[in-house]
Amino acid sequence: DAGVIQSPRHEVTEMGQEVTLRCKPISGHDYLFWYRQTMMRGLELLIYFNNNVPIDDSGMPEDRFSAKMPNASFSTLKIQPSEPRDSAVYFCASSWAGMTTEAFFGQGTRLTVV
Amino acid sequence: AQSVTQPDIHITVSEGASLELRCNYSYGATPYLFWYVQSPGQGLQLLLKYFSGDTLVQGIKGFEAEFKRSQSSFNLRKPSVHWSDAAEYFCAVGNNDMRFGAGTRLTVKP
Numbered sequence: 694d695a696g697v698i699q700s701p702r703h704e705v706t707e708m709g710q711e712v713t714l715r716c717k718p719i720s721g722h723d724y725l726f727w728y729r730q731t732m733m734r735g736l737e738l739l740i741y742f743n744n745n746v747p748i749d750d751s752g753m754p755e756d757r758f759s760a761k762m763p764n765a766s767f768s769t770l771k772i773q774p775s776e777p778r779d780s781a782v783y784f785c786a787s788s789w790a791g792m793t794t795e796a797f798f799g800q801g802t803r804l805t806v807v
Numbered sequence: 808a809q810s811v812t813q814p815d816i817h818i819t820v821s822e823g824a825s826l827e828l829r830c831n832y833s834y835g836a837t838p839y840l841f842w843y844v845q846s847p848g849q850g851l852q853l854l855l856k857y858f859s860g861d862t863l864v865q866g867i868k869g870f871e872a873e874f875k876r877s878q879s880s881f882n883l884r885k886p887s888v889h890w891s892d893a894a895e896y897f898c899a900v901g902n903n904d905m906r907f908g909a910g911t912r913l914t915v916k917p
Binding site for chain 2: 741
């Protein structure tokens, strides 16, 4: 398996634009996590899914953020409209039984909002 | 509320020297504890985890960690550091709602 695949690796966008980050989890994994990493706040859990269903989205910072998982092999994190303070590295991770088993992380998407 | 504190932002050690990275946690029940490593430009990789049982946990790459309930600590250790160990290390606590510490950046001197 190629591991967790995130796209794009880098994204530069203007303030106010819509941004969509994509994630393909490892086949067979039933948990998917979205994290945001910044210098100021470190790694923050934004939302996680189990069997494509959102379980906890309490970490989503604002209504501008939304995440979907239409099927077991794909998830998106959307920011609309984007703001400069959204600039961060966004990680997707997947596991087959929650975080108590090993969660495999993608390489992240570095988002810059100018 | 659960939280994780990594007191050391940056640590520098010489290659071959021993290493200890500190982690303190706050959690309402018996925690699940983890150490992850992040190389530059990469995602996180699990080094080891503790759920229950033996309080000394062995991980990959020669790392180990000891759970001390009385001190609410889960420090990561390695007897002899290699240059390839230079990276950012994160302690984490929780279950699916895992919380990460701020990280400790390790620099290895030749």
